[in-house]
Amino acid sequence: MVMTNYMGLLAQNQPWNLILFMVVPVVLAESLVATEFMMAYRGPENAGGWKSWNHGLSILAGVYFAGVVLYLLTNVVPGITWKGWADELAIGAYLLGIVPFGALALMELGVIGKGLEPRKRLLHHFGWLVVFLIVSHVAMVFGMVDPTITGYKPAPAMMHQMDGMPMQHDGMQHNMNGMQK
Structure with missing residues (x-):
């Protein structure tokens, strides 16, 4: 099976890319959801410590994800060989995460939404x-798609056989018996 660039990035440099590009942003988002629920339950005026946590997490999420997006745009995206529209959608959707996380940080820093009632x-x-x-x-779902089902055709030299099943393996050709094809 061929992987999208999204999955390839997460699979490289294990476990660090997975932690830095998936775990940290998801933990920040889920923590924000939890603090938002508590603030809604108690009312924004009576949220106490939940409001403080939410404030800090919002800024941290925006700043952290801005760093991730900047890194990806300067070090990863320019070298990508796209593997079809699912690959482009996965990477594009992931990078678009800076818009909502950035907006949350800007709200908490008082740049936008200053005059909003609680x-x-x-x-x-x-x-x-x-x-x-x-x-x-969207990024996760389309990042897990085999890009060949959306039209991508890998170079034939990149395919090899494993028990009768063609598999891509970074340009190396071999089979399970250790014999070169």
Whole structure:
């Protein structure tokens, strides 16, 4: 099976790429969801420590993800050989995560949404979190797709046989018996 560049990036440099590009952003998003729920339950005016956690997590998520996106745009994306539209959609959706995370950070830094009353501010926060969860799930789903089912055709020299099943393996050709093909 051929992997998208999204999955290839997560699979490289184990476990660090998986942690840095998937685990940390997802933990930040899920932690924000938890603090948002608590703030909604208690009311934004009575949220106490949950509001402080939410404030810090929002800024951290925006700054962290901005760093990730900057790194990917300067060091990874320019060298990508695209493997069809699913691959492009997965990477594009992942990179779009900076919009909602950036908006949350900018809200907490007072750059946008300053005049919003507490209830509206909470709704905006929820809205941006929903947007992040949507784009991140689109990235994950399409990142797991075998790009050959969306039209990508790998170079024949990159295929090898494993018990009768063609598999791609970074340009190396071999079979399970250790004999060169």
